Amino acid sequence: MHHMTLAEIARGLADKKFSSEELTKTLLARIAQLDPQLNSFISLTEELALSQAKAADARRANGESGALLGAPIAHKDLFCTQGIRTSCGSKMLDNFKAPYDATVVAKLAAAGTVTLGKTNMDEFAMGSANESSYYGAVKNPWNLEHVPGGSSGGSAAAVAARLLPAATATDTGGSIRQPAAFTNLTGLKPTYGRVSRWGMIAYASSLDQGGPLARTAQDCAILLQGMAGFDPNDSTSIDEPVPDYSASLNGSLQGLRIGVPKEYFGAGLDPRIAELVHNSVKDLEKLGAVIKEISLPNMQHAIPAYYVIAPAEASSNLSRFDGVRFGHRCENPENLIDLYKRSRGEGFGAEVQRRIMVGAYALSAGYYDAYYLKAQKIRRLVKNDFMAAFNEVDIILGPTTPNPAWKLGAKNSDPIAEYLEDVYTITANLAGLPGLSMPAGFVDGLPVGVQLLAPYFQEGRLLNVAHQYQLNTDWHTRTPTGF
Numbered sequence: 116m117h118h119m120t121l122a123e124i125a126r127g128l129a130d131k132k133f134s135s136e137e138l139t140k141t142l143l144a145r146i147a148q149l150d151p152q153l154n155s156f157i158s159l160t161e162e163l164a165l166s167q168a169k170a171a172d173a174r175r176a177n178g179e180s181g182a183l184l185g186a187p188i189a190h191k192d193l194f195c196t197q198g199i200r201t202s203c204g205s206k207m208l209d210n211f212k213a214p215y216d217a218t219v220v221a222k223l224a225a226a227g228t229v230t231l232g233k234t235n236m237d238e239f240a241m242g243s244a245n246e247s248s249y250y251g252a253v254k255n256p257w258n259l260e261h262v263p264g265g266s267s268g269g270s271a272a273a274v275a276a277r278l279l280p281a282a283t284a285t286d287t288g289g290s291i292r293q294p295a296a297f298t299n300l301t302g303l304k305p306t307y308g309r310v311s312r313w314g315m316i317a318y319a320s321s322l323d324q325g326g327p328l329a330r331t332a333q334d335c336a337i338l339l340q341g342m343a344g345f346d347p348n349d350s351t352s353i354d355e356p357v358p359d360y361s362a363s364l365n366g367s368l369q370g371l372r373i374g375v376p377k378e379y380f381g382a383g384l385d386p387r388i389a390e391l392v393h394n395s396v397k398d399l400e401k402l403g404a405v406i407k408e409i410s411l412p413n414m415q416h417a418i419p420a421y422y423v424i425a426p427a428e429a430s431s432n433l434s435r436f437d438g439v440r441f442g443h444r445c446e447n448p449e450n451l452i453d454l455y456k457r458s459r460g461e462g463f464g465a466e467v468q469r470r471i472m473v474g475a476y477a478l479s480a481g482y483y484d485a486y487y488l489k490a491q492k493i494r495r496l497v498k499n500d501f502m503a504a505f506n507e508v509d510i511i512l513g514p515t516t517p518n519p520a521w522k523l524g525a526k527n528s529d530p531i532a533e534y535l536e537d538v539y540t541i542t543a544n545l546a547g548l549p550g551l552s553m554p555a556g557f558v559d560g561l562p563v564g565v566q567l568l569a570p571y572f573q574e575g576r577l578l579n580v581a582h583q584y585q586l587n588t589d590w591h592t593r594t595p596t597g598f
């Protein structure tokens with residue numbers, strides 16, 4: 116049962132092959148048995164799951180249908196869930212029970228999903244390895260000595276290990292696509308504004324976007340359908356109609372223009388990954404796509420710009436965690452300043468503190484123009500590169516990551532080395548564009564992802580290209596041994 120995709124589950128439930136309650140019990144037992152190896156969950160919500168499963172079964176018995184009705188999922192632990200701990204992977208929020216559901220959580224619940232739990236993540240979504248969580252590192256089911264990627268590493272490890280078919284995640288600089296690549300999943304970061312951020316604890320508000328992590332493009336289409344849409348509670352949410360993503364999966368790739376940026380293949384890219392990317396290009400050519408070399412000349416400036424903008428916004432967003440309004444409070448404070456200092460010093464981990472310091476510095480009087488403003492100008496140049504490229508091509512294709520998943524601890528002493536791993540993913544966030552990572556092969560037994568980028572609101576195009584690729588390849592069907 117645990118090998119089924121969302122699409123297969125929907126069919127099985129509709130055909131009364133099994134009930135959502137049976138499926139939910141099977142998966143909860145599997146999580147109890149296998150998750151101790153992975154640490155992919157921060158909280159399990161068995162009671163809620165069983166009551167949602169029974170309710171979904173009752174709705175089906177009453178004649179209702181729907182691709183998500185009775186489908187078990189989990190939420191990254193930065194989506195607020197009413198009455199349930201929402202920790203953001205931090206000691207700061209270890210005791211925080213959200214007073215309301217995030218829009219994404221409420222929409223998916225209304226569609227009939229069953230919440231199995233809240234998944235582990237890098238603290239406040241800062242990281243590319245899922246090692247900065249207060250609840251401990253997450254392990255990659257493909258090799259337990261390796262990281263699963265971050266910051267949505269818990270969602271990725273759980274789905275890859277077949278503990279559940281799909282999960283929500285968020286992507287500020289790659290946190291959906293990079294763990295998807297590291298664990299052989301399909302992950303989609305939608306256009307900025309496509310999915311509501313209301314109730315999604317903010318890291319960097321101009322970059323954060325929620326999206327689906329699943330095993331197939333078809334399942335990403337199903338889950339995104341339940342997440343996307345305008346939300347008056349989120350002022351950055353965009354009032355654009357949501358297309359039928361599953362209906363967009365039938366398009367021919369004949370004549371589709373795919374741009375491959377020459378800058379993507381410089382030093383730093385593992386040559387074995389370069390080869391797999393070229394293989395995926397050839398596969399898509401066989402399906403009718405036309406390949407064109409393009410250029411994204413400002414890509415080299417993206418990492419420094421991102422690592423100014425993201426910490427700057429984080430330093431502002433995280434000021435609310437002061438031990439008074441939100442978050443951990445120290446014992447016996449001597450005065451207000453002592454309370455702030457010790458509460459924040461005890462509540463935040465090392466990486467979060469580093470970013471708050473970098474961000475506050477970049478925003479401080481006298482430095483704002485030199486760092487933050489400059490970074491915003493680079494951001495515009497990065498966006499302009501994409502706009503020029505999309506005048507010539509329909510899709511941009513390249514590696515999702517320069518290297519496969521590294522060993523746990525390998526980059527702990529060198530944060531910059533970890534930042535450099537985000538080189539291919541962060542540009543989409545800077546520009547607000549949608550991006551998808553799909554499985555495209557293995558090196559040393561570790562999965563490799565290919566990234567596709569499209570113009571604003573062309574999620575359907577990304578999903579269709581990935582779906583056509585998956586109809587003709589079987590990388591995405593490979594399962595990690597032991598799971």
Ligand code: GLN
Pocket residue numbers: 240241242243265266285286287288289290291318425537
């Ligand atoms: N690795 C990037 C960072 O640490 C992106 C994380 C994310 O997308 N949440 O900022």
